[in-house]
Amino acid sequence: MLSSFMFISLLIPLCFMKNLFWLVQNLIFLLGVIFMFNINLNSSFYFYSYFLGVDLLSYGLILLSIWICGLMMMSSEMIYRLNNYKNLFIFMIVLLLLLLFLTFSSMNIFLFYLFFESSLIPTLFLVLGWGYQPERVQAGIYLLFYTLLASLPLLMMIFYLDSNLKSLNFLLTFYYSYDYIVFYFFMIFAFLVKMPMFLVHLWLPKAHVEAPVAGSMILAGILLKLGGYGLLRVFSFIEVSGLMFNYMWISISLVGGVLVSLICLRQLDLKSLIAYSSVAHMGIVLGGLMTMYYWGILGSYTLMLAHGLCSSGLFCLANMSYERMGSRSMLINRGLLNFMPSLALWWFLLCSANMAAPPTLNLLGEISLLNSIVSWSWVTMFGLALLSFFSAAYTLYLFSYSQHGMVFSGNYGYFEGKSREYLILVLHWLPLNLLILKSDSSMLWI
Secondary structure (H helix, E strand, O other), X not given: OHHHHHHHHOHHHHHOOOOOHHHHHHHHHHHHHHHHOOOOOOOOOEOXXXXXXXXXXXXXXXXXXXXXXXXXXXXXXHHHHOOOOHHHHHHXXXXXXXXXXXXXHEOEHHHHHHHHHHOHHHHHHHHHHHOOOOOHHHHHHHHHHHHHHHHHHXXXXXXXXXXXXXXXXXXXXXXXXXXXXXXXXXXXXXXXXXXXXXXXXXXXXXXXXXOXXXXXXXXXXXXXXXXXXHHHHHOOOOHHHHHHHHHHHHHHHHHHHHHHHHHHOOOOEHHHHHHHHHHHHHHHHHHHHHHOOHHHHHHHHHHXXXXXXXXXXXXXXXXXXHHHHOOOEOOOOOOHHHHOHHXXXXXXXXXXXXXXXXXXXXXXXXXXXXXHHHHHOOOHHHHHHHHHHHHHHHHHHHHHHHHOOOOXXXXXXXXOOOHHHHXXXXXXXXXXXXXXXXXXXXXXXX
């Protein structure tokens, strides 16, 4: 673990040297390949040191972070070409990767909290520094205040744990459980905002719409998964209270998922639609998590990995259309099948993954979550049926509206995708469909 930490740390000086943009990106992928061969299918922690350690839960999310950060740099070729503070940009990405790596591999609850919060800073700079519209300042403030206000109670509870248990190591505190109501609500609220749960999700569409493509990819790919990861880590403390109060979050997430799906159906901005679909997907993840069933916990982890790849790929596609058309409006991005037929194939593949078509990893996660939520209560079948139906409805709306129909009369010039863009899409889509062949790493990690 320390070797990977040093590898990422030593990339930071390279960020400020001339013309090393693609070298840094290649080195991030090299780290991903090295890390991939270190898998150990034990459910216990390994590579264990004083403050770092990995189990299968952290392993998948660290690998996803490295992968998405490499792809972020590939997608941001425009920043490299226009020389838009490119050195500072890659420094932000490497710093974010370092903080995410430390978040997922910290063995100490306080250090986990510290890095969990620190990952907000580079994201904020990405949104503020390389965003498109003037509203990005408001989006940055939303992002900052939602997350910071929600995590103060969590910090108080971590200090309370420390004063009671005299240790904050995950392994040493694993068997303690509290049934205080305040402790329960304070402990999970920060993670519910980060997921984001419906009712506290307003920062997400704003941040997505204003962020550059790299910001959207890391937000959808990794930062939403911090909430699910945190919940899985702190559930050992709140099992007793969870049995009493979890029904609230399951209800909110299912009803919210249906409402957000309806909101998706009236979006005209490509990015906004994909951002709201993330809220609907994380709603079903939260519902499965809160049942605290074996199937639910495994399925939520699987869907988090799948959604990270799928959503990030869709944001890349939206950006490719934006770079050609100069707009993200669906009224202008119409009939793209006539312009870019080979990119339409990728729209189709990633949209089908978004609505959990086989053989994607999304399907495996959703089947597992449906099992757990329906076995928790049969009443949830109505919410899940609507959620699944509308999920397919807004995905088909996104695909058919953008690819078919009359071409917007203002579009008079176009060009096909570059090989770099196809490579980005292949690297999103292949793991999404191949990981189902190695699903024991995501479905048998407990």
